[in-house]
Amino acid sequence: MESDLHPPNQARKDSTFIPTKWRMAAIVFTAVAVSVCGGCASGPHNADPFEKTNRLIYRFNDALDRVALKPMADVYVKVIPKPIRTGIGNGFDNLIYFNVVCNDFLQAKWGQGLGDFGRMAADSTIGIGGIFDVASHWGLPAHENDLGITLGKWGAGPGPYLVLPLLGPSTVRDAPGIAMKYAANPTTWLYLPIQISIPLYVVNIVDLRSRFDSVVRFRNAASIDPYLFTRNAYLQFREAQIHEGQSATGQSFYDEDSDASPAATRPASGHGE
């Protein structure tokens, strides 16, 4: 079936090898599927038209978290010393950093883009694959950037809120960024056999979960409905990232007799007491 493409990988043409075209197909499929299913149901004023389905997936993710991810993350934190965990986290962060660089440039942030490129280059080489984050010590701090932010800056609204299996909160605008992040990750194109790529993926997830733990605890303390808490926090946070720190709550939000909806409008009129 595949007598083509990459001679160096011919040797690994067995069941553990996922061919290039599958990878491409997966990326394209994610991007298309997500934008199509979003486009067909953008109702006015409702940020969450798929709430029923979303809640179902949220419950699934949450259950998976309780039975698998959280226990694994706890063990991980207990067994692996902090410096090693830091190195592992740095390494994974570095792997997805090309995505940040690309989006800096898509947003015409040339200076930041060059800086981030330098950061990635320094960490990948001198920092030995990103394990040692030397760039931060040299005045090249990490930034957060992705396609959802780019699209938002270009004027796209978030579209319906989505909860994705395993991946968690997203929106129609943000979901294509997942495909891009995957495409911009060099390990996607390294053709690692699944005996390596799957454990790597699991460690990545467990590492993320361990760094996430305090937030989950905060959510559990502050929410009477964790689904709603997560949705609102996600939407507010993404708006703030796009508007670079400016809160989306308009003036009239703080008027004790008014009822502006948060993260939706920035009313010009607003005078409280």
Added chain:
Amino acid sequence: MEKSMHATAIKVVLAMLACTISGVSAVRAADQNDAPSPPTARQVMDQVTHDVLAILRDHNLSVDEKREKVKQIAYQNMNFDVMARLSLGRYWRGLTDAQRTQYQQEFKQLVTNTYGATTDSYTDEDVKVVGDRLEQDGDCTVLTRITGTKDDKPDQEVAKVDYRLRTQDKQWKVIDFTIDGVSLVANFRSQFQEVMANGGIDQLLKLLRDKNAAHEKNAANGK
């Protein structure tokens, strides 16, 4: 679990420290009675930050003692009534006096439990007041940065926390926290309003009561 989410997620919790870090001593305000004018919102937050960090860094205090002391500062410097009311939005008007009182009590307890959950995770972060902004309605927003060791690098910005303060009897009190762009009051409002729309005030009060009761049960079990 998105990368951007997780990074901020970490920040959010550390930032909730700032939530714990919300208060200023009324004692301090009293000390300044001879001063010509009451402290500005920014001075209030400078003081709160200073006092709370001192408590968190005091190695002679147990976790429970720290929590209690931080709570006292928070109670003196937060306006829970306004916060509760803003968190309910338009539904506030439809409540009876009894319902309002019950709701305010449960709300205060919920917020208190929330920062209790974060006091323990303090790992020597620093908080700097970096600016303030007068709002159109007379409120003042005080901008702070939490810095600390992140991934083994010192002096990294962990979170941006904005405090919105409103005057009451000439004293500035906190009415909202915005952590990396996420307003706590806006978040509460989105939760509460959906509950109100579906189950009314009885359902909301029930959920708040259940939540607070569960927290107490956990605390009693030493969790």
